[in-house]
Amino acid sequence: MTATLFYILAIVSVVGAIAVIAARNPVYSVLCLVVTFFAIAGQYVLLNAQFLAIVHVIVYAGAILVLFLFVLMMLNLNRESEPLQPTLIKVIAVVSGGMLLLTLVAALRGVDQIPLAGVQDTQLGLVKNLGRLLFTEYVAPFEISSILFLAAMVGAVTIGMRSKSDKREIINHL
Amino acid sequence: MDNTITVTQVIPIEMYVWLSAALFAIGVTGVLVRRNAIVVLMCIELMLNAVNLLLAAFSTYLSDASGQIMVFFIMVVAAAEASVGLALLVMIYRNTKSVDISFLNKLKW
Known part of the structure; x- marks a missing residue:
């Protein structure tokens, strides 16, 4: 199953x-x-x-x-009607993607030699376990990621905003 | 509870490695094939998800929760990247009236 x-x-x-x-x-x-x-x-x-x-x-x-x-x-x-790559570029792209897959498979062939944990902890992925880890061992990256989010939010709004001259143009246009 | 068959007993870890490699290669191919910048961003999300899946798989197979924490942080970065990237695309569209990446070659060489 x-x-x-x-x-x-x-x-x-x-x-x-x-x-x-x-x-x-x-x-x-x-x-x-x-x-x-x-x-x-x-x-x-x-x-x-x-x-x-x-x-x-x-x-x-x-x-x-x-x-x-x-x-x-x-x-x-x-x-x-969206722009498409020329057929030659497409063929080259698919071939190089396939070659990347081939390389990855060849490089990762010995992965079954990795010693795995014998007994799996079924409680591993629950909120309780992950939350404890996140707020003890990984608290610094967690806080830094909040700063990253703030920066992304401000950045997205600033980039997406129209400039003042732009706005004036639109108002004049109306 | 102990009698249920977990995925680690029936599926070897290689299957997850091959699946992630396939998804990653498809993402790379998509970045090379498509000219629509939004689809290119979506293919980058696909690559990030291939890596996430592999991290989660190894986290379960090695019984170590650090991998799942790493997936969580990758999701954070992906969300920030998508929002800023889409804002940039809207800006580019406003200036050039297109999201075709082959027109955006001023910084190429």
Whole structure:
């Protein structure tokens, strides 16, 4: 049962990822990415990482991809006629991507030699355990990441804001 | 509870390594194939997720929660990156009326 579930989720995530880069319409790309992310969230559940699964769904499917969809709609890019690379560049890109996969597989071939923990702790991925770690051992990175978020928020607003002359132009235009 | 079959007993760790490698390679291919900057950003998210999946898998297989904390921080950075990147894209679109990355080659060489 668990093995079947793993293979189904793996196939769904890989097919979804291929559909992301194959879909002509960027809106379809975002929707395929949602499918891929839900499959990855399923993998987290299988791995006993329940907290990560929930956070993954909330952050990626709930926040980041909505942001992507919102920008696509705002820029009105949801049409089929989007610029495409020349066929030669496409072929070269796919070949080099395949060669990267080949290299990764060759480099990671000996991974089954890694000594793994014999007994798994099923409580590992629960909020209680992760929260304790996050607020004791990893409290400094946690606080720094809040500063990163503040900087990203201010940066996004500042970059996205129209300049004063821009606004005046629009008002004159009206 | 102890009688349930966990994923670590039936799936070897290599399967997760191959799955993550495949997702990462697809992400790299997407960055090279597409010209729409928003899709390129989405492919970067895909690559980050491939790495996240591998970290979570090793965290479970080695019974060490530090990997899951690292996934959490990668998610934080990915969210910040996506918001700033999309703000930059909106700015670029406002100035050039397109999100085609082949027009944005002033800094290329």
